Amino acid sequence: MTARILDGKALAATIREEIRDEVSRFVEQRGVQPCLAAVLVGEDPASQVYVRNKQRACERAGIASQLHRLAETCGEDELLQLVADMNADPAVHGMLVQLPLPAQIRAEKVLVAVDPAKDVDAFHPENVGRLVQGRPRFLPCTPHGVQQLLVRESIEIAGAHVVIVGRSDIVGKPLANMLVQRGAGGDATVTLCHSRTRELADVTRSADILIAAIGRARFITADMIKPGATVIDVGINRTDDGLVGDVDFEAALAVAGAITPVPGGVGPLTIAMLLHNTLAAAGALI
Numbered sequence: 683m684t685a686r687i688l689d690g691k692a693l694a695a696t697i698r699e700e701i702r703d704e705v706s707r708f709v710e711q712r713g714v715q716p717c718l719a720a721v722l723v724g725e726d727p728a729s730q731v732y733v734r735n736k737q738r739a740c741e742r743a744g745i746a747s748q749l750h751r752l753a754e755t756c757g758e759d760e761l762l763q764l765v766a767d768m769n770a771d772p773a774v775h776g777m778l779v780q781l782p783l784p785a786q787i788r789a790e791k792v793l794v795a796v797d798p799a800k801d802v803d804a805f806h807p808e809n810v811g812r813l814v815q816g817r818p819r820f821l822p823c824t825p826h827g828v829q830q831l832l833v834r835e836s837i838e839i840a841g842a843h844v845v846i847v848g849r850s851d852i853v854g855k856p857l858a859n860m861l862v863q864r865g866a867g868g869d870a871t872v873t874l875c876h877s878r879t880r881e882l883a884d885v886t887r888s889a890d891i892l893i894a895a896i897g898r899a900r901f902i903t904a905d906m907i908k909p910g911a912t913v914i915d916v917g918i919n920r921t922d923d924g925l926v927g928d929v930d931f932e933a934a935l936a937v938a939g940a941i942t943p944v945p946g947g948v949g950p951l952t953i954a955m956l957l958h959n960t961l962a963a964a965g966a967l968i
């Protein structure tokens with residue numbers, strides 16, 4: 683058996699076209715161009731690439747974008763002032779502070795300073811709380827991309843056992859919360875695994891849908907996958923062999939029923955969902 687490849691790149695292109703059409707109608711009807719402001723602190727090479735990709739995607743969708751850069755050595759107050767300025771700027775509808783931040787800055791201080799109505803990453807505690815309660819304002823971008831991929835590829839989520847490996851605030855925790863909600867795209871039975879999980883392979887082998895979001899190259903091996911399962915790889919790891927996911931892709935192909943590649947899987951969907959949130963933010967603010 684060879685697994686079906688879930689082409690996240692192609693799906694992201696479709697979603698981005700849908701959003702471009704929606705943006706165009708929005709501008710025509712409301713006379714305002716949605717705008718995303720991004721803050722990049724320091725020179726982290728991966729963050730620079732991510733932010734550049736976000737800006738390019740905005741441009742192609744007809745969304746305005748701003749980039750605010752601060753030095754690696756900048757103080758917390760300077761960053762908080764910039765966030766306050768963007769909160770107050772009526773031309774900015776969505777904003778994000780690219781993570782990770784330098785050690786002298788407390789990320790939780792910064793994330794709580796973002797106006798929840800402009801928080802297109804959905805990292806603000808108010809937005810996290812709303813998500814947990816099943817009445818989200820914004821869905822966090824990477825988990826939303828994973829959910830869209832499953833739904834649009836007709837992979838049954840309701841009643842499925844979803845095993846997520848990795849309990850990060852950005853992916854694992856919010857995704858677990860989304861997939862257990864009632865209704866479309868939810869109703870799964872979710873197990874959230876982490877570094878202290880006992881007999882991890884036994885747990886992952888019971889997954890109908892296995893989601894790897896740990897940030898360790900090729901951590902999920904073929905023997906950890908139930909034959910026919912859907913495998914979603916959220917990992918992006920830089921190795922001597924180039925970019926690889928959290929799943930041993932070549933070996934997993936022979937066991938899984940469907941699988942996302944890296945690159946070209948979940949990554950492109952994250953940006954598509956950021957555009958979706960920016961348009962939604964503009965719609966709610968104008």
Ligand code: GUN
Nearest residue numbers: 778779780781782803823
């Ligand atoms: N760093 C890694 N992923 C993300 C993300 O989704 N948003 C932001 N702001 N920073 C990140």
